[in-house]
Amino acid sequence: MTMNFLSLKEKFDKVKTAAMECLNIENFKESLKSKSSDLVNYIKTHKKNFAIGASVLIIFAGGLSYYESTQGYKVIFNGKEVGVVKNAEDFTKGLGMVQRELSSLYDTNIVFDEDVKYEKTTISKENVLTDATQCANAIYTTKIDLSAQSAVLVIDGQEVVKVASKEEAKEVMAAVVDKYVNLGANEKIVDKPVVKQDYQIIEKVVNLGEVKEFDAAVNYIMQGTDELQEYTVQNGDTSWDIAVNRGIRINELEQANQDKDITNLHSGDVIKLAVPKSYVDVDVTKEAIYNGSIDFGTTYTEDASIYVGKTKLVAAGVAGIKEVTALIKYSNGVEVSREVQKEVVVKEAINQVVAKGTKKLPAVYGTGRFIVPTTGRVSAINKAGSHAGSRAVDIANSIGTAIYAADAGKVVTVSYDSGYGKFIIINHGNGFSTRYAHLSSTGVSVGQTVSQGQRIAGMGSTGSSTGSHLHFEVMLNGTKQVITNYFTSLRVGISVSP
Numbered sequence: 001m002t003m004n005f006l007s008l009k010e011k012f013d014k015v016k017t018a019a020m021e022c023l024n025i026e027n028f029k030e031s032l033k034s035k036s037s038d039l040v041n042y043i044k045t046h047k048k049n050f051a052i053g054a055s056v057l058i059i060f061a062g063g064l065s066y067y068e069s070t071q072g073y074k075v076i077f078n079g080k081e082v083g084v085v086k087n088a089e090d091f092t093k094g095l096g097m098v099q100r101e102l103s104s105l106y107d108t109n110i111v112f113d114e115d116v117k118y119e120k121t122t123i124s125k126e127n128v129l130t131d132a133t134q135c136a137n138a139i140y141t142t143k144i145d146l147s148a149q150s151a152v153l154v155i156d157g158q159e160v161v162k163v164a165s166k167e168e169a170k171e172v173m174a175a176v177v178d179k180y181v182n183l184g185a186n187e188k189i190v191d192k193p194v195v196k197q198d199y200q201i202i203e204k205v206v207n208l209g210e211v212k213e214f215d216a217a218v219n220y221i222m223q224g225t226d227e228l229q230e231y232t233v234q235n236g237d238t239s240w241d242i243a244v245n246r247g248i249r250i251n252e253l254e255q256a257n258q259d260k261d262i263t264n265l266h267s268g269d270v271i272k273l274a275v276p277k278s279y280v281d282v283d284v285t286k287e288a289i290y291n292g293s294i295d296f297g298t299t300y301t302e303d304a305s306i307y308v309g310k311t312k313l314v315a316a317g318v319a320g321i322k323e324v325t326a327l328i329k330y331s332n333g334v335e336v337s338r339e340v341q342k343e344v345v346v347k348e349a350i351n352q353v354v355a356k357g358t359k360k361l362p363a364v365y366g367t368g369r370f371i372v373p374t375t376g377r378v379s380a381i382n383k384a385g386s387h388a389g390s391r392a393v394d395i396a397n398s399i400g401t402a403i404y405a406a407d408a409g410k411v412v413t414v415s416y417d418s419g420y421g422k423f424i425i426i427n428h429g430n431g432f433s434t435r436y437a438h439l440s441s442t443g444v445s446v447g448q449t450v451s452q453g454q455r456i457a458g459m460g461s462t463g464s465s466t467g468s469h470l471h472f473e474v475m476l477n478g479t480k481q482v483i484t485n486y487f488t489s490l491r492v493g494i495s496v497s498p
């Protein structure tokens with residue numbers, strides 16, 4: 001029969017395939033040995049029986065060339081055919097070899113959980129596993145996975161985490177609840193914590209690679225991930241850069257770092273890059289007892305040495321202390337509501353003491369030395385109209401900015417006209433008076449005496465005005481004076497204040 005002879009190339013290919021097969025098996029054994037240390041630790045700490053499951057089946061496909069009419073057994077391992085043996089014991093021995101190798105590798109007892117079936121068949125030379133070693137290699141080539149009876153936490157119908165046992169699953173949930181409850185000193189639970197989601201624990205054989213360690217399982221439930229993504233701020237980083245470079249919205253970054261001011265980051269700060277998404281919502285109501293502050297009030301006295309309209313702090317106030325009992329509701333550790341039940345004063349607050357001046361203002365005071373009557377930016381000095389010849393200054397700021405008396409004196413005019421709008425004139429004696437125009441409000445009345453720096457009005461834009469500002473004039477004997485003679489450093493554009 002011509003079919004008995006293999007061509008040289010076919011022989012070469014067979015040898016090469018066999019060599020590669022061996023190489024793959026060795027690689028696979030190596031990869032088993034170098035599997036993550038987590039898995040090895042897990043197996044060592046849990047010391048139970050681990051099952052070896054076969055997930056992929058490789059059968060030698062060739063063998064058309066030469067048949068020898070011999071009886072043997074087709075091996076069905078894990079429901080699948082892995083090869084053909086002459087003697088069933090070869091395969092049993094092969095299984096034993098794999099079992100011993102893996103048990104020694106992982107330092108624990110590993111058992112086969114699978115049925116092995118042998119079917120009588122006629123065999124050809126090419127696909128026969130001739131001894132125990134070949135059988136063991138065939139088992140390795142099925143890409144062995146270690147699996148074990150584990151517990152799965154199912155939350156709202158979704159398999160969320162797998163852990164070693166039912167007990168561990170219960171402890172994991174308890175730890176999650178405990179972390180969210182996070183009971184501090186002087187706190188107690190009023191209503192038992194409630195997990196809002198339906199959850200259950202089921203037992204199932206799962207691939208060991210999917211089983212999580214305790215802490216990782218707790219983190220996973222609380223954050224939706226084993227490890228929070230964090231970033232250490234580098235010199236020159238802004239929260240905007242960090243967000244944009246990672247495709248995160250700035251408000252997400254804010255939400256993820258509620259304990260930090262992300263607009264003010266420093267090199268070395270560690271920030272979270274993702275908002276943790278918990279698989280559960282844990283609600284709890286706690287009763288908390290804590291110290292609160294009591295604001296102090298003000299007691300006024302009179303002081304004849306201080307002018308009317310001025311005050312002086314005589315004694316500083318001291319805040320009091322109260323013991324507060326409150327019911328606080330939390331959802332996943334974040335306060336949702338707070339209801340104060342009881343307040344007990346521990347220490348009364350002590351009022352501050354403020355002296356009010358009673359000293360009469362002098363009737364005639366004017367010295368010609370004025371203070372700048374408000375705070376703002378100088379927007380005009382010399383311009384046509386009422387400013388011609390630098391006879392007024394405009395100081396711009398927002399509506400309501402305080403206007404102060406430029407010197408002590410007596411209010412002689414509180415009026416309105418279409419040009420000046422609301423305006424005040426104060427007579428300072430010695431022929432001096434000052435005008436304050438475009439006011440939004442006035443706080444003094446005609447005949448009232450005022451001290452230098454006393455608040456008299458609010459800035460506005462009444463009358464002929466295009467924006468909120470104070471129009472200020474100094475007059476001597478009724479004539480508007482060159483303003484820069486009195487305020488020598490005034491320049492358009494500078495900021496001024498009293």
Ligand SMILES: [Zn+2]
Binds near residue numbers: 386392470471
């Ligand atoms: Zn003006």
